[in-house]
Amino acid sequence: xxxxxQFPKGFLWGSATSAHQVEGGTRNNWSQWEQMNATRLSQEAxxxxxxxxQEKFPEMFEPKNYISGLACxxxxxxxxxxxxxxxxxxxxxxxxxxxxxxxxxxxxxDEKEIEHYRKVIVALRERGLEPFVTLWHWTNPIWLExxxxxxxxxxAGHFSxxxxxxxxxxxxxxxxxxxLNEPTSVIASAYMSGVWPPQKQSYFVSWKxxxxxxxAHIAAYxxxxxxxxxxxxxxxxxxxxxxxxxxxxxxDKLMIKIGRYIANNRMLNLTKGYNDFLTVQYYFHNxxxxxxxxxxxxxxxxxxxxxxxxxxxxxxxxxLKKYNLPIYVTENGLAxxxxxxxxxxxxxxxxxxxxxxxxxxxxxxxxxxxxxxxxEWDKGFWPRFGLVAVDFKTQERKIxxxxxxxxxxxxxxxxxxx
Numbered sequence: 001x002x003x004x005x006q007f008p009k010g011f012l013w014g015s016a017t018s019a020h021q022v023e024g025g026t027r028n029n030w031s032q033w034e035q036m037n038a039t040r041l042s043q044e045a046x047x048x049x050x051x052x053x054q055e056k057f058p059e060m061f062e063p064k065n066y067i068s069g070l071a072c073x074x075x076x077x078x079x080x081x082x083x084x085x086x087x088x089x090x091x092x093x094x095x096x097x098x099x100x101x102x103x104x105x106x107x108x109x110d111e112k113e114i115e116h117y118r119k120v121i122v123a124l125r126e127r128g129l130e131p132f133v134t135l136w137h138w139t140n141p142i143w144l145e146x147x148x149x150x151x152x153x154x155x156a157g158h159f160s161x162x163x164x165x166x167x168x169x170x171x172x173x174x175x176x177x178x179x180l181n182e183p184t185s186v187i188a189s190a191y192m193s194g195v196w197p198p199q200k201q202s203y204f205v206s207w208k209x210x211x212x213x214x215x216a217h218i219a220a221y222x223x224x225x226x227x228x229x230x231x232x233x234x235x236x237x238x239x240x241x242x243x244x245x246x247x248x249x250x251x252d253k254l255m256i257k258i259g260r261y262i263a264n265n266r267m268l269n270l271t272k273g274y275n276d277f278l279t280v281q282y283y284f285h286n287x288x289x290x291x292x293x294x295x296x297x298x299x300x301x302x303x304x305x306x307x308x309x310x311x312x313x314x315x316x317x318x319x320l321k322k323y324n325l326p327i328y329v330t331e332n333g334l335a336x337x338x339x340x341x342x343x344x345x346x347x348x349x350x351x352x353x354x355x356x357x358x359x360x361x362x363x364x365x366x367x368x369x370x371x372x373x374x375x376e377w378d379k380g381f382w383p384r385f386g387l388v389a390v391d392f393k394t395q396e397r398k399i400x401x402x403x404x405x406x407x408x409x410x411x412x413x414x415x416x417x418x
Contacts, residue, residue, distance in 0.1 A: 005354045005415040012092040012365030013410035018137035019098035021374040022074035028100035029145035033197035038066040057382040065380035086127040089410030096134035100141040114169045121173045137181040156215035163220040171227045179220040182238040183213035214270035221274040234277045239264045241285040241312025251290035281331035285309035303335040314352035321361045333369035335383035342402035
């Protein structure tokens with residue numbers, strides 16, 4: 001007999017995208033970096049990925065895999081893509097505005113591009129989807145990158161001017177704003193491990209970036225509220241699940257405490273008082289045995305080799321309860337080209353989210369990542385996260401079976417489990 005788990009009235013159900021990953025035709029620091037690094041990335045795939053991944057996704061050896069190019073052509077196909085989202089029962093959608101389109105030259109704003117995003121917002125509203133607008137999803141205009149990008153002293157000031165222009169033009173049609181997407185991912189991958197542009201490895205710069213990003217978020221928060229005091233503003237925070245390998249080990253527990261502070265808590269602390277809601281973007285479970293992180297090969301994994309650990313989202317949500325703010329899960333998904341694990345992935349995570357709600361956590365929405373298969377940054381096109389499969393040669397869309405199961409949850413506002 002099926003058990004029905006009802007979600008709160010007004011719960012938002014949807015999916016998410018980002019401009020650079022789906023729109024196509026962008027010209028920013030990432031598209032510039034892709035051209036310079038595509039061949040290198042295709043060669044490194046031979047040692048970076050396991051044999052089963054190489055065998056399943058041979059496109060990883062092709063340089064063109066690492067060039068975003070046309071991507072999903074969502075820039076021109078957004079209305080049809082939103083028709084699919086509506087068909088799948090979504091009542092909200094998260095997308096990003098591409099800064100390099102809006103301000104291709106410093107201080108010069110492209111009103112045609114502003115009008116394009118106005119049409120995107122109108123298209124969502126016409127289909128009954130609440131827009132969640134992300135203002136920065138990792139990409140910088142080339143002029144800003146030449147000034148030092150995120151690490152330059154004036155980053156917050158430049159970002160503020162861009163935000164002010166966008167909000168002035170589009171703010172009357174938007175209630176939910178996300179200022180920055182996963183700033184700690186950029187800190188970790190661009191400035192600590194040095195695999196993303198600008199590929200700098202500096203712990204000093206990494207620490208400084210926390211402050212840069214916090215200043216940018218706070219400035220944007222104040223600008224948006226000057227325009228609309230009722231607006232809801234937050235930033236998208238990737239939050240990791242942490243577990244000590246030996247629960248009795250003081251050193252293992254110390255590793256967890258340090259990891260949780262750096263990855264999860266520091267940006268929250270720096271922006272305290274400047275968030276109307278909190279977000280959870282959950283992908284990673286980290287198990288530490290001093291002095292390093294363990295990888296257990298017997299765990300269920302995605303195509304990217306990421307462990308699937310739904311319970312982790314419950315513990316993250318419970319830790320956020322103390323902030324007494326509404327919470328939205330703005331990203332949660334997996335690479336699963338064969339669509340064998342996605343249905344269970346969504347259901348299992350929602351089961352733990354529902355449990356946290358029952359225990360008093362104010363969770364108000366869930367956005368699966370992603371609506372479409374898309375360009376996965378330094379990994380290119382082979383990881384398939386989409387509810388909707390995309391043939392990148394023909395741009396044909398195909399609804400995956402898992403998306404229909406998710407649609408049942410969205411339409412009924414209920415999770416049915418055995």
